[in-house]
Amino acid sequence: MIRVGVIGYGYWGPNLVRNFMAAPGSAVTRVCDLRKERLSSLGKLYPALKTCSDSTELINDPQIDAVVIATPVSSHFELAMGALKAGKHVLVEKPLATTSDQARKLVEEAAARNLTVLVDHTFVYTDAVRKIRELIASGELGQIYYYDAVRVNLGLFQHDVNVIWDLAIHDLSIMDYVLPARPVAISATGISHVPGQPENVAYITLFFDSAQIAHVHVNWLTPVKVRHTLIGGSEKMILYDDLEPSEKLKVYDKGISVAPGPEDVYRMLVSYRSGDMWAPRLENTEALQTEALHFIDCVENNKQPETDGLAGLRMVNMIEAAETSLRDRGRLINIQW
């Protein structure tokens, strides 16, 4: 039984508490938040829970094995480092930290202490994304040609992070999980429409060593909500529409056939293929439930999480590169792994 302490009881914290309460191998024993009124609403729901407003107290609580961090981004590093130094396993909301330096330190600290760090890249734990990974890994799509994601809506303007940290990280972490190859360079563009505020529109192109390309479009200021990902392969193609209630994934047996032309190898004959479409049935497991069970399994059996500290570091790395490129209007930035 993993005893879990949760720091931060705002928007996402209640979901984390509920799932670690419900999971067979864990129980939430303490919750920390600076805002008294948040904690009192919690008291009604879980009268037995201990609460506190000082995160150090929770981190050092000997009754706690793992610390879940659901606080504003700027505090992730300090809290996670504190928890690791106190010998606790850590689950931290995305992003892992605000700089790759910080992220690297967390990875090293966890490794040195043999502690588990799981970064809450939630979408990785959805049934749809896990199915996509399975389809790609099985070779069913053939060679991957492109990955194109659109995640736009009339969203909450954030004051401290831009739309890449807020939205694109979801697509970057899904891509990181489902694609075998990793991007090697990045070109990003974007803009802020409110003076003094972070960018609210961004376009990110990712280059790979092979003939593969990826692109992410995020925007906090569109009148309609779109969650649309296209993945093109040489054999099949996927449309992943997260807003579809029942057919989130569609697998198309469509593509092109390429044959050398009669005259010349560079005069290829390209023709279409068009076959059936297939929408695999997906369970509707709550992603956080899958994630909570996975975290417990990793802690108990000393396994590496699917979204471990290194995955968290890769995301921060990519976002740093994207921001550098964006501020220089699309200048190509190589990604250091």
Place this chain on the structure above:
Amino acid sequence: MIRVGVIGYGYWGPNLVRNFMAAPGSAVTRVCDLRKERLSSLGKLYPALKTCSDSTELINDPQIDAVVIATPVSSHFELAMGALKAGKHVLVEKPLATTSDQARKLVEEAAARNLTVLVDHTFVYTDAVRKIRELIASGELGQIYYYDAVRVNLGLFQHDVNVIWDLAIHDLSIMDYVLPARPVAISATGISHVPGQPENVAYITLFFDSAQIAHVHVNWLTPVKVRHTLIGGSEKMILYDDLEPSEKLKVYDKGISVAPGPEDVYRMLVSYRSGDMWAPRLENTEALQTEALHFIDCVENNKQPETDGLAGLRMVNMIEAAETSLRDRGRLINIQW
């Protein structure tokens, strides 16, 4: 009565012939195509039409006032220049030419001879696009924040031009027509998935002098067809979905309100606005009909077409810049006007 000669009777030529036949102020008197079998199918439909397989013959035909060019891209310059030199008005399929040099020469030749040149940027003549221009010009959208276009499908692979020349030109010409401001710099990325073939995926960001951004995504290799344009303004926003049979345009009274924060001018308070949506009724006039009538009007009354040679030159300019940027993986290219 404008007497029209049409060169090229392939995919688009029949539509041009039909519309200039039907228009009150014009008649097609001669059609030229290298392929005899194309001309014979024409003979059944319009027995009175003269045909020929030599474009010079048509261009020099004294019975012809205007030459319509619907041939492969690489021949546009030579044919248009020939027609201008023979004193004919010219309507040419997009793009106007394959280089900005050529395009500029055509503009100059037409100006020197006081002849009309209209470039067939067809979408400019659709009811939907004309309505968008009207909405933006009236100020209803407020300040324009972004223009985002997606034009993807499982499309015909072309051997001589890439997906930018084939598809993005539609969005660039729509944008040129509806937006008051012109882009000043460009960053493009893309890839070819068939060795030796032109790029089949491209992403283009356009920068403006103001806090405005535009982006075009084109792809010949997607399993679903998408024609989706979002235009965000400070007051209203437009979704233009060309595949919608009856509600192509939706105007949303949605956006953000910005007020200075209590402490500090850089701590803006950004909040949402959400109001009604409105889909204006559109006529379903065939775009080519509107275009043909406009061409006749310009020729007869010596007016400047809405998509004149200069508009054609701007498109070639932008595409050249986009290609340069794309080959250098997103490097910023300033656009010379």
Place this chain on the structure above:
Amino acid sequence: MIRVGVIGYGYWGPNLVRNFMAAPGSAVTRVCDLRKERLSSLGKLYPALKTCSDSTELINDPQIDAVVIATPVSSHFELAMGALKAGKHVLVEKPLATTSDQARKLVEEAAARNLTVLVDHTFVYTDAVRKIRELIASGELGQIYYYDAVRVNLGLFQHDVNVIWDLAIHDLSIMDYVLPARPVAISATGISHVPGQPENVAYITLFFDSAQIAHVHVNWLTPVKVRHTLIGGSEKMILYDDLEPSEKLKVYDKGISVAPGPEDVYRMLVSYRSGDMWAPRLENTEALQTEALHFIDCVENNKQPETDGLAGLRMVNMIEAAETSLRDRGRLINIQW
């Protein structure tokens, strides 16, 4: 402050408890359910609540002003009657009772004791349905021609009531609320696909005294979920799609114009009108919140609820007529009001 007791803590009960807890003018003081485990889950959430498993105890609790009944349909009459006889106001889940006789007795008992009865026809309290009523009442739609509702999905098979009692009642109650006229006769058809089980498909036509028609299609056994209502008027038409996340209502300025023909008054000239479409902004208030506040207001100020006992009786009346017709394969049944 209205003190509320809730009987039945199954699927819908928790929503009722939550809303009467949150409403400013009420508090839930006691909850009753036969199933101990349901009550214990409740204890975690609201430790101060009294619970019991005997409904009589709750009904006779002098600390309770109003009884909310969320139990299986067959118990509605007895519990509601008991509550009224104990001098309590009553809110009862739909349907009010299983026969019109029972429903009539409840109406009479409440009237005699001057107690409030509200039947939980939930959709009446949604923003979309209230907007539809407003549009029709304002005359904007002109004369109503038809009301057509489809409510189908792969739904829970019920053993004691058929698909009319389960699903069609929603549409009948929406129609009762938004249409000025009441149906005078009914013809229904349907079928059961599982021997010994209630009908799982039904089609109901409702006739009016005027040239108006209504139809409801309900089905527990369709592969896709549809919630689609069309309301046609002589001036405008409404499409109400409850599954649309943000544009549930679309108002079309479409219809026909009728003019006497040249020869003969019976040779009418019918032509189309097609204008703009408009989607009014809707709040997203939870229907149960609006309903709870309305119930409190009715109890405190002795008002008649919008879905009072008589509305509940009308629904039972119509469903009885529909069932009679269905069992006789569409035979016309006059509705007694």
Place this chain on the structure above:
Amino acid sequence: MIRVGVIGYGYWGPNLVRNFMAAPGSAVTRVCDLRKERLSSLGKLYPALKTCSDSTELINDPQIDAVVIATPVSSHFELAMGALKAGKHVLVEKPLATTSDQARKLVEEAAARNLTVLVDHTFVYTDAVRKIRELIASGELGQIYYYDAVRVNLGLFQHDVNVIWDLAIHDLSIMDYVLPARPVAISATGISHVPGQPENVAYITLFFDSAQIAHVHVNWLTPVKVRHTLIGGSEKMILYDDLEPSEKLKVYDKGISVAPGPEDVYRMLVSYRSGDMWAPRLENTEALQTEALHFIDCVENNKQPETDGLAGLRMVNMIEAAETSLRDRGRLINIQW
């Protein structure tokens, strides 16, 4: 080579002429229409064609083997009978005739003379409908539970036939083609919203000998166009949406499982099944092309058309029953086969 004469060159005639011109085994040799201006437009397209304005002349033309009738409904019987009596094969637009008596006489006359009659139930010749028949015939859907069709739009008001003759006939003929069983009784309701005009809304329920039900909803007066057919089976279910450009058919592996309950055979346990969805690839053959080739094949090889005179008679039979029922507000009418 079948020599075809076409009577009626209005809305549908040109499509018939084009297809019988293009089909390898046939040629249109003569076209008849009362309206001179229609025939002159034809002359431009097919200069070699003979034309006339007297149908008797065409019918008696010895150079003609088969007569195609695309005239107003009221003339179908007389023209078809005349053609048969002149020894010609006949293809007639739907419906075959205006009464079952007439239809029966045509069937008998054709049989007596061993001539082919094909009724143009166009949808039967679409790839989507042929695939549905194949899926049902293969047993893949299991036992058929229901067939539900919606065909509504803002349609042309007709003066001489109601919406059943105009629209429902499409669904009745599709159903006739794909379902192994035939309906035995009918209950229909509907209304006219323009005094003196035929019904513009209708609802038709069809009963079968087995536990199967069918329903057709047609309406000329809806603001949106819907072409939606649901076919439910014990094993799989089909959604056929004719307006979908590329996925017209979706086959759902969804349904219910029924097992006897523990206590009692009438207390069935009904539970859900939910599996993959599959959209078979369809060719986009023009239905009229398939139909023309089929007609030629039947004439040449003395085969019975899939939509022969008997199919045409069945449609007229069903529509007569539906009209009788509709005028009596849903009264059950047995269908005489």
